Amino acid sequence: MxxxxxxxxxxxxxxxxxxxARRRAxxxxxxxxxxxxxxxxxxxxxxxxxxxxxxxNQHYTAxxxxxxxxxxxxxxxxxxxxxxxxxxxFSKLPYIxxxxxxxxxxxxVVITVEETTALxxxxxxxxxxxxxxxxxxxxxxxxxxxxxxxxxVGMKAGTLMIGETMETESGETExxxxxxxxxxxxxxxxxxxxxxxxxxxxxxSPEFDYGGKYTVVLGKHDKVEYKFGMFVTVLxxxxxxxxxxxxxxxxxxxxxxxx
Numbered sequence: 001m002x003x004x005x006x007x008x009x010x011x012x013x014x015x016x017x018x019x020x021a022r023r024r025a026x027x028x029x030x031x032x033x034x035x036x037x038x039x040x041x042x043x044x045x046x047x048x049x050x051x052x053x054x055x056x057n058q059h060y061t062a063x064x065x066x067x068x069x070x071x072x073x074x075x076x077x078x079x080x081x082x083x084x085x086x087x088x089x090f091s092k093l094p095y096i097x098x099x100x101x102x103x104x105x106x107x108x109v110v111i112t113v114e115e116t117t118a119l120x121x122x123x124x125x126x127x128x129x130x131x132x133x134x135x136x137x138x139x140x141x142x143x144x145x146x147x148x149x150x151x152x153v154g155m156k157a158g159t160l161m162i163g164e165t166m167e168t169e170s171g172e173t174e175x176x177x178x179x180x181x182x183x184x185x186x187x188x189x190x191x192x193x194x195x196x197x198x199x200x201x202x203x204x205s206p207e208f209d210y211g212g213k214y215t216v217v218l219g220k221h222d223k224v225e226y227k228f229g230m231f232v233t234v235l236x237x238x239x240x241x242x243x244x245x246x247x248x249x250x251x252x253x254x255x256x257x258x259x
Contacts, residue, residue, distance in 0.1 A: 049075045050107040059095040059115050068092040069101060069111055077103050089113075094138050094163035119183055119192065120150040122157055122166070129157075133187050135166045135180045150192065152179065154201030175203040178221040182206065185228040205249055213242070219249025230254040 050073055054062035066072070069085045082101040089099045098114040118130035118138050128141040130149065137160045141149065156169040166176055179200060186195050186208075197209045207217045216231055218224070227248040234246050234254045244258040 048107060049073050049077055049080070049109055051109070053108070053110045055110060055112045057113050057115065060093055065089065065093065065111055065113060071109060077105070077107065077109070091163065094136065118145065118149055119187055120152050120198065121146050122152050122155060124157060129160050131166060131183070133180065133183045135176050135183070137162050137164055137166050150183070150186070150195055150198055152198045152200065154199050155179065174221060175200060178203070178206065178224070181224040182208070182218070185224060189228060189232065215245045217245060217247040217249050219251065223251040227251060
């Protein structure tokens with residue numbers, strides 16, 4: 001038997017094959033759509049957040065971090081944007097230095113944070129603004145907080161934005177980078193209890209007071225780690241009664257001048 005279309009005879013077996021091919025062509029995309037819809041349904045129904053854990057926090061409570069990340073129980077685990085969540089945490093919580101948000105199937109989220117700490121402060125009029133070891137502005141010092149922090153004098157600060165690296169009045173960045181290296185060395189070498197003042201009045205040769213006995217002259221911004229190493233060496237050679245100036249400014253050798 002054959003079928004005729006406008007005078008053209010088509011054998012039945014050819015027409016049957018054509019129809020089967022059309023059905024296959026139609027059923028393939030349809031099956032794909034069905035699978036995708038089913039997958040979305042499963043993810044939206046079965047992968048809801050039920051357990052949120054916060055690890056590594058000290059300054060902030062777990063609730064504060066969860067609110068900043070903007071996640072809550074019932075959110076969809078697969079559709080949660082972790083990268084946007086990290087950005088929100090940094091913008092809202094200045095003491096956060098690093099944060100990761102990890103999904104753990106089927107319904108758990110783990111937020112791991114590393115927090116920075118206030119190390120120094122800038123006196124600005126009646127206010128004292130706290131800085132971490134990278135010169136990030138953390139906020140105004142609470143009453144009495146400055147007693148455990150390093151005072152930084154001589155820096156002419158511009159507008160201070162909480163959560164951002166401090167800026168100078170002139171907008172130059174060299175002295176800020178230098179201060180950050182100095183703070184980092186003081187913290188890394190466990191000197192925070194002995195340094196009583198950091199003076200950047202002369203940005204070409206800042207200095208700091210140590211132990212109520214020594215003024216340490218650093219010179220220009222180079223070899224900062226090495227200069228601190230020389231300073232430590234000189235300390236080991238001085239006697240208990242020595243008081244004076246330790247000059248490591250040339251970056252090759254240290255010189256002690258007693259008062």
